[in-house]
């Protein structure tokens with residue numbers, strides 16, 4: 001691995017501080033590095049690989065599509081995209097889909113759609129967006145502009161204008177920012193990179209009401225918490241509400257780069273031919289992956305596994321909170337869990353890697369658990385054993 005890492009350091013831009021592991025292949029919930037060492041995976045490529053690695057049922061859908069056609073452009077129709085859009089419409093309870101190649105592009109599209117809706121309604125382009133502190137929506141300039149983490153923004157200003165920030169789970173702080181120029185409120189249903197903070201019932205329902213009362217577009221970013229991770233297909237289902245736009249990516253293609261923004265009929269209607277576009281977005285290859293992903297969710301009752309095994313995972317993580325005085329609390333829903341330390345977690349994470357467990361952080365003091373959705377109680381037991389050894 002050392003040789004590969006030395007080569008990488010010569011040619012890759014130094015935008016990441018990577019862990020010194022070179023992965024070679026995966027099988028189920030295990031990963032293998034180029035030196036042949038095995039790791040139990042509780043990161044899933046950052047909440048992406050829902051079904052684990054080397055899954056023949058998933059892989060065969062990609063292989064079959066490669067031999068038919070991979071790409072056509074959006075100047076024409078293709079069957080996998082139509083089928084995938086139908087499945088996404090059904091799963092979200094919304095009306096229309098725009099396919100992107102990543103999460104950040106889904107956010108860009110959602111912002112553009114909300115601005116266009118405002119423009120059609122008011123005939124002016126002076127709209128504002130309310131976003132949340134400690135949020136994360138991606139690294140392109142628009143998405144970065146609604147990401148409430150100054151450390152990511154500072155060097156890249158000027159960002160897009162008209163963005164103001166409220167405090168997550170503080171409804172009054174949102175109300176205080178609403179005015180006649182507010183076009184959209186954007187938030188993660190469960191904050192991910194900002195430290196695994198679930199929204200309270202009162203907050204999500206309150207924001208929905210503010211949007212209803214003022215004809216403001218509610219954008220829920222479910223790029224990380226959507227696609228079954230919290231035990232429902234979309235986390236907003238826990239609250240009995242729907243957004244006007246939802247953004248999806250990460251586990252949507254389970255490894256094939258694909259995202260989407262999905263809107264209800266009222267808001268979608270603002271999008272007209274020529275308003276937005278992408279060369280790759282929704283190509284047959286990516287959409288073949290999306291189709292197989294939805295089929296496998298149903299066939300293998302993935303949500304049921306998430307609910308059952310995550311209850312056990314929570315129980316086991318709670319025991320660690322009791323056992324170690326430097327672990328302050330557990331937060332999260334389903335298979336999106338965090339352990340809050342009162343000190344940096346980086347050394348523990350490195351120890352876990354040494355001991356054959358892949359876990360990641362979300363902020364300096366939070367250990368994040370976003371395993372493949374197919375893990376069993378035995379996998380949880382094994383994870384806890386390695387984690388305790390590392391702690």
Ligand SMILES: *Cc1c(COP(=O)(O)O)cnc(C)c1O
Nearest residue numbers: 102103104136137138192223224
């Ligand atoms: C990962 C993530 C994004 C950005 O997605 P990319 O595919 O990395 O561009 C946006 N929002 C949330 C909530 C995310 O977790």
